Amino acid sequence: MAELTKELSQVKGEKPAVPGKDVRVHPNPEPQGKRPLDVPTGTPTVIVDDLHIVYRVYGAASDAEKGNAVNALTRILKRQGRPQMKEVHAVKGVTFVAYHGDAIGIVGRNGSGKSTLLRAIAGLLPPHKGAVYTDGQPSLLGVNAALMRELTGERNIVLGCYAMGMTPAEVREKYQEIVDFSGIDEFVQLPMSTYSSGMGARLRFAISSAKTHDVLLIDEALATGDREFRKKSEERIRQIRESAGTVFLVAHDLKVIEETCNRVIWLHKGKIKMDGDPKEVIAAYNKG
Numbered sequence: 511m512a513e514l515t516k517e518l519s520q521v522k523g524e525k526p527a528v529p530g531k532d533v534r535v536h537p538n539p540e541p542q543g544k545r546p547l548d549v550p551t552g553t554p555t556v557i558v559d560d561l562h563i564v565y566r567v568y569g570a571a572s573d574a575e576k577g578n579a580v581n582a583l584t585r586i587l588k589r590q591g592r593p594q595m596k597e598v599h600a601v602k603g604v605t606f607v608a609y610h611g612d613a614i615g616i617v618g619r620n621g622s623g624k625s626t627l628l629r630a631i632a633g634l635l636p637p638h639k640g641a642v643y644t645d646g647q648p649s650l651l652g653v654n655a656a657l658m659r660e661l662t663g664e665r666n667i668v669l670g671c672y673a674m675g676m677t678p679a680e681v682r683e684k685y686q687e688i689v690d691f692s693g694i695d696e697f698v699q700l701p702m703s704t705y706s707s708g709m710g711a712r713l714r715f716a717i718s719s720a721k722t723h724d725v726l727l728i729d730e731a732l733a734t735g736d737r738e739f740r741k742k743s744e745e746r747i748r749q750i751r752e753s754a755g756t757v758f759l760v761a762h763d764l765k766v767i768e769e770t771c772n773r774v775i776w777l778h779k780g781k782i783k784m785d786g787d788p789k790e791v792i793a794a795y796n797k798g
C-alpha cells in the first residue's frame with residue numbers, strides 16, 4: 511500500500527515520501543474526441559498495487575537443487591525424493607494507475623512479464639502479494655484467446671458474443687460488422703482449423719472489439735494482421751479510448767505501440783523500468 515500511496519501522491523503532483531528512481535507516473539492526458547459526460551477525466555480504471563505474481567512449476571527442481579551432489583546425497587540419506595517444485599517470480603512489485611481514455615503499451619524483452627501482467631489484470635492469475643483493482647470488467651484478447659478451432663467462424667462469432675454478455679438481438683446486429691471487419695469473407699462458413707494464424711487473429715480482434723469494453727487487454731493480437739488490418743485495428747482502439755475505455759496493448763512491434771498508445775510501460779525482469787510518454791520510453795528502451 512505504501513507503493514500505491516507514493517504513486518497517487520505523484521499523480522496529485524505531490525512529492526513522494528521516497529523519491530522514485532526510474533519509475534514515473536504519467537498524468538492522464540486528455541484524449542481527443544467526445545467522452546460520456548458521466549465519466550470525469552482522470553478517473554482511475556485500473557490500480558495495480560505492489561503486484562507480485564509467482565508461478566509454481568511442479569515436476570521441476572530449482573537451479574540450486576539441480577545436479578548438486580551434496581543435495582542429492584542428503585536426499586538419499588533422508589530417503590527423500592527429488593524436489594518437485596520450482597517457483598518463477600514473473601512480476602516483482604509492479605505499481606501503477608491507469609485512467610479512462612488511456613491506451614497503454616507494454617514493452618519489454620522476452621520473459622519480462624508482459625503477458626503475465628495482462629493476465630493478472632484480467633483476473634486470470636491470483637496475486638502472490640499486492641493487489642489489482644479494476645473499475646468494470648477487464649477483457650483479455652490474446653493470440654490464444656479461447657475460440658474453438660473445430661467450430662466455424664460463424665459459430666465462434668455467435669458464441670464469442672454471448673460469452674461477452676451480448677443479447678441475441680445485439681449479436682444479430684453486430685454479426686455482419688464483425689465478419690466485414692475481420693475480412694475473412696466466405697471462410698466464416700469453415701472451421702477455424704482451416705484459417706491461417708493471421709485470419710484467426712483478425713477474427714478474434716473483430717469479435718472482442720465489437721463490444722465496448724471498460725478495460726480491453728490486447729496481447730500481441732495485432733501481430734499477425736497485415737498493414738491494412740492494423741490500421742483498422744488502431745482506429746478501433748482509438749474509438750474504445752474515446753468511449754472512455756482503457757486499452758492495454760502488448761506488442762513487439764514498437765511502431766504499433768508508438769502510433770496507438772498515449773503511454774508506455776517498460777517492464778524489465780518483472781519490474782517497471784520506465785513509465786511515460788511513448789516516444790521517450792521507446793527511445794530509452796531501444797538504447798537498451
Ligand SMILES: Nc1ncnc2c1ncn2[C@@H]1O[C@H](COP(=O)(O)OP(=O)(O)OP(=O)(O)O)[C@@H](O)[C@H]1O
Nearest residue numbers: 565567598600618619620621622623624625626627
Ligand atoms: N505458465 C507458466 N508457468 C511457469 N512460468 C511461466 C509461465 N508463464 C510464464 N512464465 C515465466 O514467467 C516469466 C514471464 O513470462 P511472460 O510470458 O509474462 O513474459 P513476456 O514478457 O510476455 O514474454 P514474451 O515477450 O516472450 O511473450 C518468464 O520467465 C516465463 O518463463
